[in-house]
Amino acid sequence: MSDVPIDTSASTDAISTDTGEEPPADADDGEDGGDGGDAIDPVPDAAIHDSAPAVRVRGLTKRFGDDPPVLADFDLTLNAGETTVLMGPNGTGKTVLLACLTGGLRPTAGTVEVFGHSPEAVRSDLVFALQDGFAVDDLSGRENAEFYTALHPAATDRWETVADRLRLDGLDRRVADYSGGMVRKLELALTLSVDVPLYVLDEPTAELDPTAVERFHAMLDDLADAGRTVVMSSHSPRDLRAANRLVVVADSGVVADGHPDDLREAVPPVVVLDRADTDLGGHLRGPRLFDTDTGFRGFLSAEADPSVVDTRPEVVRVERPTPPDVFNYYVHLRG
Ligand SMILES: Nc1ncnc2c1ncn2[C@@H]1O[C@H](COP(=O)(O)OP(=O)(O)OP(=O)(O)O)[C@@H](O)[C@H]1O
Numbered sequence: 001m002s003d004v005p006i007d008t009s010a011s012t013d014a015i016s017t018d019t020g021e022e023p024p025a026d027a028d029d030g031e032d033g034g035d036g037g038d039a040i041d042p043v044p045d046a047a048i049h050d051s052a053p054a055v056r057v058r059g060l061t062k063r064f065g066d067d068p069p070v071l072a073d074f075d076l077t078l079n080a081g082e083t084t085v086l087m088g089p090n091g092t093g094k095t096v097l098l099a100c101l102t103g104g105l106r107p108t109a110g111t112v113e114v115f116g117h118s119p120e121a122v123r124s125d126l127v128f129a130l131q132d133g134f135a136v137d138d139l140s141g142r143e144n145a146e147f148y149t150a151l152h153p154a155a156t157d158r159w160e161t162v163a164d165r166l167r168l169d170g171l172d173r174r175v176a177d178y179s180g181g182m183v184r185k186l187e188l189a190l191t192l193s194v195d196v197p198l199y200v201l202d203e204p205t206a207e208l209d210p211t212a213v214e215r216f217h218a219m220l221d222d223l224a225d226a227g228r229t230v231v232m233s234s235h236s237p238r239d240l241r242a243a244n245r246l247v248v249v250a251d252s253g254v255v256a257d258g259h260p261d262d263l264r265e266a267v268p269p270v271v272v273l274d275r276a277d278t279d280l281g282g283h284l285r286g287p288r289l290f291d292t293d294t295g296f297r298g299f300l301s302a303e304a305d306p307s308v309v310d311t312r313p314e315v316v317r318v319e320r321p322t323p324p325d326v327f328n329y330y331v332h333l334r335g
Contacts, residue, residue, distance in 0.1 A: 052116030054080040054198055054229035055101055059110035062096050069108065070096045074253055078245075080115075080197065083220055083230040085239050085260070088249035089331060094233040095131060097249070098200050101231070102128040114198060124153050129191040131202040131233075133183055141171040141178070141186045154195045163189035165219065166212050180207040192219055199223065201232035205239055217242035237323035248330045256330040264321070267329045268299045269306050272316040283309050286333045292324070299329055 055078040063069040070093040078084055086094050099105040100112050103119030114122045135144050141163070149155035163171065168185040175183060184207045191201065205213045213236075220242040223230055232239070240246060240260040248256035248263075256263050268285060273296040276289055283304040289296040295316055300306055310318040321329065 052113065054078045054082070054115060055231065056113040056116075057097075057101070057110070060097070060100060060107050060112060061109040062093065062100060062105065063108045071100075072253070073110070076247065076254060078229060078231055080229050081224065081227050082245050083224050083243045084232070084245040084247055085243040086231065086233045086247050086249055087235065087327065089251075092249050092251060094249060095202050098128065098202050098231070098233060099130075102126055102200050104128065104130075125196050126198040126200060127152065127154075127191050127194040127196050128200040129187055129202060129204060131206065133187060135175045135178075135183050135186050135190075137176040138174065140174055141168070141182075144175060144186060145171075145190060148190050149193075152194050155190075156193050156195050158193035158195075159189045162193050162219065165215050166208075167215070181209060181212065184208055185212060188216060192223070197228060199228060199230045199232075201230065203233050203235070205234060205236055210238075213238060237326070248327075250331045255334050263330070264326050267321040267326050268302070269318050270321050270325050271298045271300055271309060271318050272296070273298065273314065274316055275314070278314045280309070280312070280315075288333060290325075290328050290332070297325060297328075299325075299333065 055076065057074060057076040060071050060074040060076075061069050062071045074093075074097065076097075086097070088094055096105060100107050101114065101119060103112075103123060112119055115125060119126070134148075135141075136147065139147060145159045149157070149159065160171070163185065166185040166189060168182060168189060170178065170182065171186075175186065178186070184204070188201075188204055191199065191204075205216060208216060217239070220230055224242075224244070243260055246256065246258065246260040246263055247254055258266075271280065271284060272294060273280075273289065276291065276296045278296070280298070283301055285299040285301045289298045299321075300309060300318065306318045309315055
């Protein structure tokens with residue numbers, strides 16, 4: 001079997017993977033033997049590579065040509081067994097970061113370690129599903145599975161079970177005739193059936209219907225139970241249900257990092273106003289109001305008493321933060 005992982009970065013034009021550098025010679029073939037059945041075996045100790053963090057990024061800078069760096073002096077550590085969701089505004093470099101973690105892109109500066117090694121050295125211990133997709137249009141779903149399962153040394157024949165769990169029909173139709181969501185289901189089936197310690201998923205739920213999202217989350221729970229590490233980007237707060245860590249990325253780097261519930265709890269109550277020019281004195285945190293469909297929204301300052309602010313005539317209401325409020329708070333007020 002070939003030593004090439006299902007690393008879709010080579011089959012997409014979303015990001016350049018041409019680093020012009022050879023992978024190191026100490027590549028570990030890392031076979032950890034999928035069983036092809038429904039259950040996921042606990043990750044073997046050997047695959048944890050001496051208990052090093054699953055991912056350790058230090059001082060990562062990634063620049064394309066003369067453009068300003070997409071990532072600058074970026075640090076992140078992911079512990080083995082965690083399920084981490086990366087969130088952040090469009091264009092902040094989440095895909096670039098994930099590509100650097102997998103060896104698809106080479107950092108301009110800084111280091112990336114996966115289980116204590118360079119990503120290239122442990123390619124067989126990870127699988128990467130890029131947002132832009134890797135299914136081959138001219139092949140059927142089944143033919144794609146045959147093609148890709150021959151490429152990754154840790155591929156298993158579980159892909160059909162996963163496809164079934166995601167309710168993917170039409171495995172014998174050409175992928176060119178699939179809907180966007182069907183393509184995504186096929187790619188998730190191919191990715192999640194690879195038996196590796198680390199799964200790197202770029203916006204895996206972007207085109208899935210709510211039922212498929214729920215089933216995908218249940219599979220993430222299975223991976224977590226089996227000790228696998230998952231890192232995925234997402235714009236959907238629903239995906240936090242399956243995560244035990246949320247990392248919010250803004251232009252300045254990581255602006256929030258913790259359990260999703262803890263980060264949500266730490267966001268102050270929201271003051272909803274009709275007018276952007278309302279002066280609430282020191283009752284608002286920061287100068288900024290967010291213009292939304294439900295009015296102008298700001299965050300209560302630490303000193304303000306919600307019940308007092310709520311009675312002010314210019315205040316529509318004081319309420320608990322919604323998921324977009326949580327995002328605005330960390331990205332735009334704290335970022
Ligand atoms: N190969 C490349 N050459 C030049 N610029 C690139 C390349 N790949 C990515 N970029 C730039 O890097 C920046 C970050 O892109 P990236 O796709 O990582 O953002 P993102 O956070 O994943 O965004 P989104 O949430 O929209 O998916 C963008 O400005 C993008 O244009």
